[in-house]
Amino acid sequence: MESDKLDSRKMAILNAIIRNYLETGEPVGSRTISKFTDLSLSSATIRNEMADLEELGYLVQPHTSAGRIPSDKGYRLYVDKMMEEKVEEVNNMKEVLDQKADRIENLLKKVAKLLAVNTNYASMITTPKYRSRKLKFIQLTNVDDSHLLAIIFLEGNIPKNKVIDADHRYEESVLLKLNIVLNSLLQDLDLEEINMNIIQKIKEQAGEDSALIGRVLDAIGEAIREEDNIEVYTSGATNILNYPELSGDDSARRLLYTLEDKQELAELVDDKLSNENGDNSGKRGDIQVYIGNETPIDSMKNCSVVTATYEIEEGVYGKVGIIGPKRMDYDKVVGTLKTLMTQLDEIFKKK
Amino acid sequence: MESDKLDSRKMAILNAIIRNYLETGEPVGSRTISKFTDLSLSSATIRNEMADLEELGYLVQPHTSAGRIPSDKGYRLYVDKMMEEKVEEVNNMKEVLDQKADRIENLLKKVAKLLAVNTNYASMITTPKYRSRKLKFIQLTNVDDSHLLAIIFLEGNIPKNKVIDADHRYEESVLLKLNIVLNSLLQDLDLEEINMNIIQKIKEQAGEDSALIGRVLDAIGEAIREEDNIEVYTSGATNILNYPELSGDDSARRLLYTLEDKQELAELVDDKLSNENGDNSGKRGDIQVYIGNETPIDSMKNCSVVTATYEIEEGVYGKVGIIGPKRMDYDKVVGTLKTLMTQLDEIFKKK
DNA sequence: GTTAGCACTCTATTTGTTTGAGTGCTAACA
DNA sequence: TGTTAGCACTCAAACAAATAGAGTGCTAAC
Numbered sequence: 001m002e003s004d005k006l007d008s009r010k011m012a013i014l015n016a017i018i019r020n021y022l023e024t025g026e027p028v029g030s031r032t033i034s035k036f037t038d039l040s041l042s043s044a045t046i047r048n049e050m051a052d053l054e055e056l057g058y059l060v061q062p063h064t065s066a067g068r069i070p071s072d073k074g075y076r077l078y079v080d081k082m083m084e085e086k087v088e089e090v091n092n093m094k095e096v097l098d099q100k101a102d103r104i105e106n107l108l109k110k111v112a113k114l115l116a117v118n119t120n121y122a123s124m125i126t127t128p129k130y131r132s133r134k135l136k137f138i139q140l141t142n143v144d145d146s147h148l149l150a151i152i153f154l155e156g157n158i159p160k161n162k163v164i165d166a167d168h169r170y171e172e173s174v175l176l177k178l179n180i181v182l183n184s185l186l187q188d189l190d191l192e193e194i195n196m197n198i199i200q201k202i203k204e205q206a207g208e209d210s211a212l213i214g215r216v217l218d219a220i221g222e223a224i225r226e227e228d229n230i231e232v233y234t235s236g237a238t239n240i241l242n243y244p245e246l247s248g249d250d251s252a253r254r255l256l257y258t259l260e261d262k263q264e265l266a267e268l269v270d271d272k273l274s275n276e277n278g279d280n281s282g283k284r285g286d287i288q289v290y291i292g293n294e295t296p297i298d299s300m301k302n303c304s305v306v307t308a309t310y311e312i313e314e315g316v317y318g319k320v321g322i323i324g325p326k327r328m329d330y331d332k333v334v335g336t337l338k339t340l341m342t343q344l345d346e347i348f349k350k351k
Numbered sequence: 352m353e354s355d356k357l358d359s360r361k362m363a364i365l366n367a368i369i370r371n372y373l374e375t376g377e378p379v380g381s382r383t384i385s386k387f388t389d390l391s392l393s394s395a396t397i398r399n400e401m402a403d404l405e406e407l408g409y410l411v412q413p414h415t416s417a418g419r420i421p422s423d424k425g426y427r428l429y430v431d432k433m434m435e436e437k438v439e440e441v442n443n444m445k446e447v448l449d450q451k452a453d454r455i456e457n458l459l460k461k462v463a464k465l466l467a468v469n470t471n472y473a474s475m476i477t478t479p480k481y482r483s484r485k486l487k488f489i490q491l492t493n494v495d496d497s498h499l500l501a502i503i504f505l506e507g508n509i510p511k512n513k514v515i516d517a518d519h520r521y522e523e524s525v526l527l528k529l530n531i532v533l534n535s536l537l538q539d540l541d542l543e544e545i546n547m548n549i550i551q552k553i554k555e556q557a558g559e560d561s562a563l564i565g566r567v568l569d570a571i572g573e574a575i576r577e578e579d580n581i582e583v584y585t586s587g588a589t590n591i592l593n594y595p596e597l598s599g600d601d602s603a604r605r606l607l608y609t610l611e612d613k614q615e616l617a618e619l620v621d622d623k624l625s626n627e628n629g630d631n632s633g634k635r636g637d638i639q640v641y642i643g644n645e646t647p648i649d650s651m652k653n654c655s656v657v658t659a660t661y662e663i664e665e666g667v668y669g670k671v672g673i674i675g676p677k678r679m680d681y682d683k684v685v686g687t688l689k690t691l692m693t694q695l696d697e698i699f700k701k702k
Numbered sequence: 703g704t705t706a707g708c709a710c711t712c713t714a715t716t717t718g719t720t721t722g723a724g725t726g727c728t729a730a731c732a
Numbered sequence: 733t734g735t736t737a738g739c740a741c742t743c744a745a746a747c748a749a750a751t752a753g754a755g756t757g758c759t760a761a762c
Contacts, residue, residue: 029724042736047725065724065743141490141502149510151492151502159500159512238607256589256607380755393705398756416712416755 006056011082012039013049014058018070018078022327025245027067072292072326075304079289079330088335090118097343104128104312107347109233111320111340116236119333121324122259124234126269128310128318130155132190133224138182140216145169150216152223156313160227162219166212174209181205182216191224232266234259243325246302254299255323272296273307273319287334292326304328308337310344357407362433363390364400365409369421369429373678376596378418423643423677426655430640430681439686441469448694455479455663458698460584462671462691467587470684472675473610475585477620479661479669481506483541484575489533491567496520501567503574507664511578513570517563525560532556533567542575583617585610594676597653605650606674623647624658624670638685643677655679659688661695 006014016037020028030046050068053059058074061067070078096110108125115123137153148164170178185202186194199217203210237259246252258265273296290296290305297305300323307321320340322333357365367388371379381397401419404410409425412418421429447461459476466474488504499515521529536553537545550568554561588610597603609616624647641647641656648656651674658672671691673684 044736063743067724139492161510161512238604238611241604253589253592260589395705414712
């Protein structure tokens with residue numbers, strides 16, 4: 001039994017086969033490789049080598065009289081050892097990202113679209129995940145006779161508005177007092193730290209207006225939870241339909257379905273793609289490639305998924321991903337993501 | 352030449368054909384109708400009638416030796432004259448709509464999903480369109496040494512936050528003064544009414560802080576424009592793939608594409624579906640049915656689109672739509688939309 | 703006006719045939 | 733011993749012909 005290590009000729013042949021298949025999408029035969037490469041070997045020799053490569057699990061034959069196509073293992077080897085990382089120019093990246101995006105959401109949506117347009121695959125991007133948001137600052141203001149507005153600033157300078165029902169109009173002086181009480185006791189706390197003890201203190205200090213406090217705390221809770229909720233934006237989902245190997249069976253349908261239900265997708269991505277902090281993932285700038293069955297998301301088992309982690313500030317990460325057929329242009333996708341990461345880094349540092 | 356008016360037997364036959372076709376999706380033949388109805392006519396007679404109906408343009412024959420299917424004109428007659436409007440129960444509607452939805456967006460998203468799940472077609476819903484938003488109230492607050500927060504209340508009690516760059520920290524008293532100036536001069540104005548004249552006045556009264564005023568006004572402009580922007584939420588787009596008559600050619604692909612690009616879709620819906628205020632549309636509770644080519648949106652020409660207009664408050668409308676194959680279950684869809692409209696009305700009145 | 707009957711049309715399905723790409727194996731070669 | 737030419741073999745895809753079945757239109761009789 002041969003060792004699992006491939007000699008350089010086998011490597012060259014495998015490389016040629018995969019490159020050819022990525023381009024054409026057709027099973028590639030011995031004759032093609034014989035001409036296509038400068039190894040100057042006859043098709044017969046290639047055939048022997050191909051048979052070996054198949055036995056070793058790097059290639060697969062769709063049927064007896066067809067050429068070979070790469071197996072997942074083959075792709076894996078290609079991605080790990082053979083891929084040439086060229087730096088990818090990304091069309092319009094500069095213009096798109098330089099537009100002022102007041103809200104991070106809008107920036108993320110743009111990024112997703114940019115990726116989809118540039119690669120012709122589907123893309124997705126999550127909002128960044130904070131460990132747990134802390135309250136930075138809260139302010140109550142009169143709106144009308146029966147409503148107050150709570151402006152809630154969370155860690156990361158994110159303002160949230162919550163309208164609160166009130167039984168009557170509050171005097172400015174009362175609001176001022178409440179604001180001071182709330183801020184002095186709640187500042188820099190996250191949800192877990194706001195316990196009964198603290199709540200009790202606030203209510204005491206608030207005196208007769210303690211009824212309102214409950215509603216204010218609810219509003220804070222809501223605001224924090226909302227912001228903690230990871231969201232996912234996708235783009236180019238319909239690009240998937242361009243790849244016959246996916247639209248043939250109902251892979252494409254299932255994939256589109258997953259991409260459409262953002263709620264579920266967010267959970268999947270959060271659970272499955274971000275979870276493996278142990279090994280290689282999670283470090284900024286790193287790119288992960290999931291090939292076929294390696295993908296932890298069921299409906300993407302017939303695809304490859306390439307993800308990257310962006311860092312918006314110390315310790316606050318989000319995920320970007322590109323989903324395409326297994327025969328995706330890995331060089332390009334990885335290059336594109338790397339370029340994007342660099343650009344995003346610059347943008348976030350500036351802030 | 353016969354009159355275009357159909358006698359009651361022709362009506363009955365056409366009705367039977369359409370109903371049958373809606374169910375099965377297969378061209379329906381004379382024999383089927385002969386048995387299916389209680390007209391007790393032989394297939395030969397039906398055949399003669401069918402030939403007439405075809406000549407009159409209500410039916411179409413895909414090919415010589417096939418049964419007939421309804422033409423757009425046939426569907427139109429069906430929708431106008433034959434449809435039986437049963438009141439549709441909508442699954443879970445109560446539960447879903449009763450959940451407190453603090454933001455109108457969330458309610459709309461839920462409605463879209465509800466419709467898609469209940470009908471098995473695709474659904475879309477726009478945010479309501481205000482004529483032009485007026486400013487109700489603005490308040491500036493210190494955030495830190497180089498930023499202010501502008502809380503901008505628009506007509507309809509919509510709070511918007513804008514963070515404004517500041518060169519230094521402003522004294523509370525200064526902010527108080529600015530707030531008063533801004534509110535006294537800008538209250539209840541829309542974008543068009545905020546003209547150079549007014550801007551000049553504000554700057555005068557603001558004195559040395561007039562530099563800031565420009566940025567504040569920009570923020571107001573942005574807030575109003577953002578809120579004026581119609582957005583569209585969709586759901587169940589992938590349901591489209593369940594209908595072979597659409598996924599056969601690339602209708603489905605084009606439709607999915609349209610539904611994915613919310614930006615473009617919003618414009619289309621706004622332009623084309625809301626535009627015809629002249630005739631029947633736009634009145635609350637009215638249902639419009641666009642069959643095939645009647646649809647003003649290109650990528651939906653092979654579909655039928657059923658829309659309704661909801662009213663969130665006096666004069667403020669939005670559109671809901673259901674997109675499905677031409678052989679959609681019109682009775683059900685119209686019924687569902689009507690039920691929904693009633694429910695929404697209740698919700699909005701409560702507010 | 704209605705209907706039975708029949709010839710006719712056209713699609714969809716099946717079956718068989720051909721073509722061509724590609725393989726594996728063997729035997730000869732350097 | 734590794735490489736190659738040659739050949740028999742396999743299989744999917746493309747094409748063609750045959751068949752079955754659903755449905756029609758028309759005619760003639762009721």
